[in-house]
Amino acid sequence: MDSKSHSHETAINISETESNKGKSTAATIVATTKAIPHNHKGGWLRGVAIFDFILRLCGLVAALAAATTMGTTDETLPLFTQFFQFEASYDDLPAFSYFVVANAIASGYLVLSLPFSIVCIVRPHLVGARLLLLILDTVMVAFTTAGAAAAAAIVYLAENGNSTTQWLEICQQFGDFCQRASGAVVASFIAAVIFIFLVIFSALSLRRH
């Protein structure tokens, strides 16, 4: 009699033992204690999947906020000369353009992955969907962190300047632009941390007992 029994096999075990009453009761005791962890594990997996879904919604809010905050930066200084106006927007710096694109792609991916997450809630023992979500989440961690770090480097440079390369700090003039950019970078880093948590939860629910 094998000990690795699922909930279906316990019925067969009970009908087999007919000779010894003592043995059958022992078998029923063994059968019932084996059945409970299976359902309990399904419940735990479902809880992790629900938490995963909620985290995805939070990540969507963060990434969308970062993309829109950076995308709507447009500051024009009140002073201007005869030939050109002093204005700064996100597409003046390629790092900021990449930042907006990366966060937009991350938000789009999160929206598309919500149905997969719902499938994982409804069917907690599906391995393929979780594996797919895990690998795509890992790629998105790299993507989002890259955008956030590049924008953070530019914002740091804009705030502090650099003496060796003679790059002047522009935040003294474009104060509002710098503030919006810094806020967007913070939101993007929050989205990246949420992606890392999503990877951990997918890995936790992938293991088999």
Place this chain on the structure above:
Amino acid sequence: MKAGAVELGHASKVTQRGVNRGMSILDLFLRIIAIIATLGSAIAMGTTNETLPFFTQFVRFRAKYSDLPTFTFFVVANAIVSAYLVLSLGMSIFHIMRSRAQASRIALIFFDAAMMALLTAGASASAAIVYLAHKGNTKTNWFPICQQYDSFCHRTSGSLVGSFIGIIFFILLVLLSALALSRR
């Protein structure tokens, strides 16, 4: 017949264990290459030191990695990641011997993802600065310094390559660990 079925089940179990062991060996191999890549990047960036041949009475024109805080962060991040990879080699060898380990695999996935995020942050921040050094920016009046500091620019651009290779390998490592987890 039953003995044959049992034998068949035993054979498939052996091949499954063989595939798991193969994945663990591939994991070790990827880690070793990633160590070389990230260590190479850290050393290449850390040894930048270019002095221009002309100088005035008061200031010498010199560029090092420590003049830009982003590059300092890059060197530190690559050093931390290569140290972590060396430490995780032991864990990888443990996984080759014991394919059943699950909790340690999950811990390894978590640390791999975190270290990948650190490496990506360093590499992409430096990439932004290198791009700025090559092209400059007209709106902010930032001058492209690569026209003067040629060798410094080449060194920093080249050291980014090893870092990006490390990022790709980290993604592969996370995928391998997740596959090994789900195949049990």
